[in-house]
Amino acid sequence: MTEKKGLFITFEGGDGCGKTTQLNLVAKYFREKGKVVLVTREPGSIGLGQKLRELILHYDEDIAPTAEAFLFLADRAQHVCKLIKPAIEQGKVVLCDRHTDSSVAYQGYGRGENIEQIKNFNNIATQGLIPDLTLVFDVSEDIAQKRLGKEKDRMESAGRNFHKRVREGYLEIAKQEPQRVRVIDANLPIEDVFEQVKKIINEKI
Numbered sequence: 001m002t003e004k005k006g007l008f009i010t011f012e013g014g015d016g017c018g019k020t021t022q023l024n025l026v027a028k029y030f031r032e033k034g035k036v037v038l039v040t041r042e043p044g045s046i047g048l049g050q051k052l053r054e055l056i057l058h059y060d061e062d063i064a065p066t067a068e069a070f071l072f073l074a075d076r077a078q079h080v081c082k083l084i085k086p087a088i089e090q091g092k093v094v095l096c097d098r099h100t101d102s103s104v105a106y107q108g109y110g111r112g113e114n115i116e117q118i119k120n121f122n123n124i125a126t127q128g129l130i131p132d133l134t135l136v137f138d139v140s141e142d143i144a145q146k147r148l149g150k151e152k153d154r155m156e157s158a159g160r161n162f163h164k165r166v167r168e169g170y171l172e173i174a175k176q177e178p179q180r181v182r183v184i185d186a187n188l189p190i191e192d193v194f195e196q197v198k199k200i201i202n203e204k205i
């Protein structure tokens, strides 16, 4: 990585894994070091994405798995083009709550869409952009369920077996790309999880 280029870190994991809390701690950590940080998320970062998020998560009729995959990809294409790429080019640290691996884990492993095709579509949506680091927050099903509470959106209420496949999918992604993807034990208290995160980030930068 050259001096001028920013850093792109993605935060991944099943619903209720605690990644958003950790992302905010990482943002504070980088800001204290004087870095300019962009905190963003998928789906739903900017205008079009916010509309897509509402549609995907709260649409009350059945959505075909392939259509669901393309809705997330449409959000990603807009997000990368309009927000992520420009921020990285400006040298910012971009922290993104979910990105390409969510499509592979949820639509690929979870819904059963063709994984290689999802990866190819991801590549089109991101114009080939790959995160410098991806943190996968791995948490047991019981803890995830407790963290989610009772009000669940369309994806969160997809069932235990679906979420089990998503979790296994993430672990498989990490196995296949150990250089980029690191698994964090997110069953622990927030501070202990953050210690693991800091260690990995400091190794990487």
Ligand code: TMP
Binding pocket: 015, 041, 042, 043, 072, 073, 098, 099, 100, 102, 103, 104, 106, 107, 155, 156
């Ligand atoms: P969030 O609640 O972490 O913001 O994520 C929104 C939901 O959308 C979550 O259940 C995961 C799901 N999702 C996918 O299924 N595929 C994707 O590509 C993305 C970005 C999210």
